[in-house]
Amino acid sequence: MFTLAAWNINSIRTRLPLLLSWLKERTPDIVLLQETKVIDDQFPSEEIENLGYNIAMYGQKSYNGVAILSKFPIEDVTQGIPGFEDDQARYLEAVIKGMRVASVYVPNGMAVGSDKYAYKLDFLKHLYLHTQTLLTYDEAFVMGGDFNIAPSDLDVYDPEEWHEKILCSTAEREAFRSLLYLGLTDALRALHPNEKELYTWWDYQRGSWQNNFGLRIDHFLLSPQAADLLKEVSVDKQMRDVEKASDHAPVLCKLEL
DNA sequence: ATGGTAGGTGCCCTA
Numbered sequence: 001m002f003t004l005a006a007w008n009i010n011s012i013r014t015r016l017p018l019l020l021s022w023l024k025e026r027t028p029d030i031v032l033l034q035e036t037k038v039i040d041d042q043f044p045s046e047e048i049e050n051l052g053y054n055i056a057m058y059g060q061k062s063y064n065g066v067a068i069l070s071k072f073p074i075e076d077v078t079q080g081i082p083g084f085e086d087d088q089a090r091y092l093e094a095v096i097k098g099m100r101v102a103s104v105y106v107p108n109g110m111a112v113g114s115d116k117y118a119y120k121l122d123f124l125k126h127l128y129l130h131t132q133t134l135l136t137y138d139e140a141f142v143m144g145g146d147f148n149i150a151p152s153d154l155d156v157y158d159p160e161e162w163h164e165k166i167l168c169s170t171a172e173r174e175a176f177r178s179l180l181y182l183g184l185t186d187a188l189r190a191l192h193p194n195e196k197e198l199y200t201w202w203d204y205q206r207g208s209w210q211n212n213f214g215l216r217i218d219h220f221l222l223s224p225q226a227a228d229l230l231k232e233v234s235v236d237k238q239m240r241d242v243e244k245a246s247d248h249a250p251v252l253c254k255l256e257l
Numbered sequence: 258a259t260g261g262t263a264g265g266t267g268c269c270c271t272a
Contacts (some may be wrong), residue, residue: 010272035267035272062265063272084259108272116271148272203272204262247263247272 001231002174003027003170006144006218006248007239008034008105015246016044023051028252030096032103033146036065043067046067060089066103066145069216070096082133083127091127097257098135099226112169118248120148124175131158131182134223141223142255143184146201146248148178151186157217161178167217185227187253188219188235200235201248209240220253229255230257 005028012033023031031053036043040059048055052071059065059081066089068074075097078182080086087092093102105210108118134141147171153159182187192198199214206213222230232254240249 014264035264062270110271206261208262 002029002033002255003144004030004144004220004238004253004255005250006032006034006100006103006146006220007147008218008248008251010035010037010248012036012065013038013044014244016047016190018239018242018244018246020047020051022236022250023048023053023069026236028069028248030101032101033069033070034065034103034105034146036067037062038065042076053123056094058089058092064088064089064105066092066096066105068092068096068101068103070094071123072097073117081123081126083130084123086123092125093185098138098140099139099187099257100137102141102143102145104143104147106145106147106149108148109166109172111166112164117166121171121175123158124172128175128178128182131179131184135183138225139223139225140229142220142226142253143222144218144220144251144253146175147219149173150190150215151176151219152218154194155198157197157199157215162215167215170228174185179221183224184221185224185230187222187227187230187233188194188251190227191230191233198235199249200251202236202240204247209245218251220251229257231256
């Protein structure tokens, strides 16, 4: 069994002790991180390498930043979505054990109709175009991370409150669905089709964790060749319950490799 | 209608 994880860690420097203990406990083979919030020179590589991981990173100052940790050699690293001019570090792709993996941090979008919302939709359009190209390779491909989209009302604790709000608007959901229509499988939903309260993010505000005010916005999307290998997928909710938790819980995805 | 919390930065921005 081969375990992948996707986790918006919300600052890898603040969360480093938690990350290290979690890596020791869960021993994932590959970890796709988002919101590392650190430039590459200041990435805490040594502590992570000491646990047997190789690292690919694409960071920037203060915001965003993505990384891939892997127990196996990392090849063919691509920073940014090919063909998309972007000054924000939100996409990192590599090949590990013959499987293509990507760590994705889709823009939040702030509010429907804002400039940031337009940027989010533009990012998603280019993610779509690039995914279309990748799928012509007919290989196992896994894209995981923080998509900042709750695909359906089942993924939202209070659909009425969130109706047409950011993370839930029709245009965002359509963009997400277009990715699936290309042939990708939403791993969590595929194995838990009707499960309620299957959330990955709880706001720091309003006691959202304590009240279970959650949304499912972190996803694993699998190419057909990867979906054929899918065995288990779960949300590591324990990590949202600890001291100094990220506002996102990791998603764990097990493949028969 | 507003504010609540968290992280990084530098006298606010992003989420």
